Structures are given as C-alpha cells and as structure tokens.
Amino acid sequence: MKLDPQRPDSVLARQRFDRAAQHYDAAAVIQREIGTRLMERLDYIRMQPERLLDLGCGTGLISEQALKRYALTQIVSLDLATSMVDYTRQRLVAESRVAGVCADANALPLQDNSIDMVLSNLMLQWCNHLPQVFAECARVLRPEGLLMFSTLGPDTLHELRDSWRQVDGYAHTSRFEDMHNIGDALLGAGFRDPVVDREVITLTYAEVRGLLADLKGIGANNATVGRSRGLTGKQRWQAFYQAYEQFKQPDGRYPATYEVIYGHAWAPLMKPSAKPERFIPIYAR
Template sequence: MASDLPPTIDPVAAARWHERAPALSPWLHEEVARRMEQRLGWIREAPRAWCHWDPVRGGLEAHALLRQRYPDVPCLVNETARHRQAAAHEALAPAWWSTERWGRGAVTFGAPQKGSVQMLWANMLLHSEADPRALIGAWQRALDVDGYLMFSCFGPDTLRELRAVYQKQGWPEPAHAFTDMHDWGDMLIEAGFAEPVMDMERITLSFATPERLLQELRELGSNLHPARHPALRGRRWHRTLCQALATDLALPDADGQLALSFEIVYGHAFKPVPRVPVAAHSAVSLDEMRSLLKSKVPRT
C-alpha cells in the first residue's frame, strides 16, 4: 500500500489539534454515533468488557446509549487527550455514593491492557490521526480474540462544496484529504483484523448563515493539510469567504440556507485467532497459545 495515501496530514498540526480540541461532543459526532450504535443490533453476543476510546469528542450522549445497551458490561474509558480527561471523569464517572461504582457494569478509566476487551468503540477520530496504522494497531492489541472494532470517520467526499469554493478563489485547500473506505479496509487487514465490513453514507447539513457554518466547522475539526494557508488571514479575507459561501453554497428556493455535505465512513472488523507460522520448529508465545485455545464466539 502506498505510503502517500490520504489523509494528507501535518503531524505537528494533528498533535496540536488533539491536545487543544474543545472538550465537547459536536452535534454531528453524536448523530453519527447514534447511527453506529444501531448497527450493534447485528451482533448477537454482547461483549464481556468494552472500551470507549476518546469519548468526549466522540460522543458523550452516545456513551449513554451504549451503557443502556450493555448495562451489566464493564466499560473502560480511554480519553487520550490530557486536557479532556477531567471532562470525561466529570461526565462519565458514577457519583461516589452510587452502586454503579462497584456493580457489574462499572466504569473505569485508563488505557486498555492487551487483549482485555471484546469491543472497542472509536467514533469520528481516525480521519484526524497522523499515523492511522499505529492507532489501528493499538486497537487491535487491546481487543481479545473474536473481539470487534466499531469506528467511524469522514470520507473523501466530505466538504466537497467548500473545496470547490476555495479552488474557485485560488486559495489553498480548506481541509486535509480524507481516506477512502476501501483503504481503511486494507489497513485493518494489514493490522491483523479479519472480515472488515466498510460502509458509507452522505449527510447534508444546512446553515442559516456563513458564520454559523464556520462555527460548526471549527467545532468539528481543524485544517491539518501541510499546504494550508501559512498565516492568519484578516477581516477582508473573512468577508470575502463569507460572501463566497453565501453565493456558492446557497440552496435554491431555501431562503438563503447554505448546504454542506459530509461523507461518513463506518468500519467494523473482528480480531481473529492468530495464525501460527508453519515450520520445522515453531515457537508460540503463551499469549498466542491462550488465544489459540479459546473457543469461537458466535458473531453475526
């Protein structure tokens, strides 16, 4: 697989965004998580433990839906951005007097141990990751054999109207490129996952004003493209941008409403029993032996 596949991400900018992104769950993230949660109905066996990876940005309301679906299943919350860990504790930790602190479905915080969970949930995260293969590998290691990954992210058709506006004005790209779902499927297989199922849908949002549209985009993410505009722009440029948005994104017969589309990619894959290389003499680790001896869990 080519190393220069999208996303075209500046790793320094990506790390800065990860550490400074607002401690809130954007509306679109919550909506995507709600739709992804409905897909869990296809899986017959509940996990014995699951991990919510970066829930503050991924969706705190969605976390409540998952807890309702699996009320007796322990949940590990792994908020990887330090400045959002306090928000995760405040929103998700049971009160000190609550029996949920010691119940079967207790919530704990921290990074998952190797093979410790049967479901890993990561919503709207992967498209802003500078090293997605490393992140997918970390997810694979956290899962137990026959555990499964549920994730979502932006696809390449996201913001196509905004990209057209910038191209028309002769400006640099307004956002980094987003990876195609087939490339995500290839990366999952490379990381050791099996049976990846990739799906996508397009969501079109409308906005009353250019200012509201730009506010929504600021909450959703940051432009991580290496060739993005190198400096801050002034009020004149901002006025030109707002005028271009109002003209080029206006819906016909919609009282000036502006439309912007988002491609949402959904991914689902299992961690299979590890393969033992066949040779005259083969060495198998204790962890691999335990995995090989585990019985299969019914899937879908």
C-alpha cells in the first residue's frame, strides 16, 4: 500500500516535540491564542467534570487553565512526547490534582467510562487515523461526557506549501483534515450532536525565516513521510524564498495562514462494559 506523502511520520514528530519542550512556549504564539479561544468556549458548557483528560497536553497550557476553571477537577495530562509530559509536571508540580501520562492517543491507557471531559488543543492534526483517536475518546468518556478540541484545516500554511511546490516535488506540510471529514469521524465513533466550525487566523512576519524559526521552535517543522531525506541546498532555499514573494503584503510583511477548526460532541449514551485490564492508575505520576 502506497503511503500518503503528507502523512506525519509519528516517530520523527515525537522526537522533534521531545527536543522542543524547553523552548516551545517562546515560539507557540498561535498555540496559546487558539488554546485560549478553545477554553473560552467552555463558558457555554454547564458542566463540572470530576476527571478531565488534556489530550496532547504539550507544555501544560490547557491543563493549567483547566485547573483555574474547575476547582475540584482531577486532570490527566497526556502526550506522546515524554519531554512534554515532564515539562507539564514541572510546570504544575505543586498541583496534586494533575497526573502526567506519556501515551499514544490511538491507544489510551485509561479505563473505559473513566473521564468526564476530553480537551485537545492542536494535537489531532498529528494523528494519522482520526477515527481511531475519536473511538478511544468515546471509549474513555463516561456517557454524556464531552469532547472539545481544536485542530488545523487544509488551508493551513498554504503559502508555505504553494511556495515549495514551485521548487520541488517533496511534501513540506502535513495533510490537514477537512471539517466535514472531522464531523463524519465523530459520528462514526458514536458521538452525539457534533458541532464543528472554523476560523482563519493569519500571522505576519518581517521575514519568511521568522515563520520557519517558529515552526522549528515548537517542533512542527516538516515531519511528513514524503519529506526530502537530504539536505536542502542554498539554491533550493533561494528558490523557495523567491516563490514566497508572491504572498508579500503591501506593508512588506509575509503572511502565514492558519485554518483553525473547533469542534465539540457528546459521548454515546450506551457504551460497552469496562475492560479493567486496560486500566492504569489515573494518578500515576
């Protein structure tokens, strides 16, 4: 079976996020903004979760905000990258209500029906099989539990993608799922009343190198299976920068577009019985 060249290489992505943990926050401007907007959407949800899963916790931004919002909630901060989990633990070391777990979203090491709310900020775009991730979320959520997330849509970084397309035939950005496919995946996993919407956020840079530095700073530089495996020579870089000139704005700045997709859905009312053999202590630190 031929692999999608724009599919993320999960091993490489994990390695890069591990390396990025210590300087992630300094470059994560868009991640912080979208995370704040995601949390603001909880203002309309009348729910006081007993247990909350921060899926793809990164450096702990969502976990920290959830602690402030929910005074009694116990939080599982889960990420594929060990360094991210360690950073979250250090950031929230004084909080006994937080448990750090390193695990894959495709196989959550949590008991069935053990979580009231799953929050996920800009993690799902790194998953190669979204239906499986949603199925795992549905499994661990209690009946009537809530999944709320943000992810990236197909127009994200189209300037960078289009510019590289004029230079070579390699993949330079991941393939981001359309909001309609995300809605279908939610329904396929048994979620009820899914709501998915989008907005476009554009960052601008004085130089294109600033965008590339930010992507590298958060570990989000090219990790596709179809990436070039050799060094990018000076001539190709110059051709890329020249191609990006077509997007230069009248004020001389260079845009980077992010299509942000937000969604929430409610867990199935009727669910399979729990499987204790998959359980790990929810507070293992």
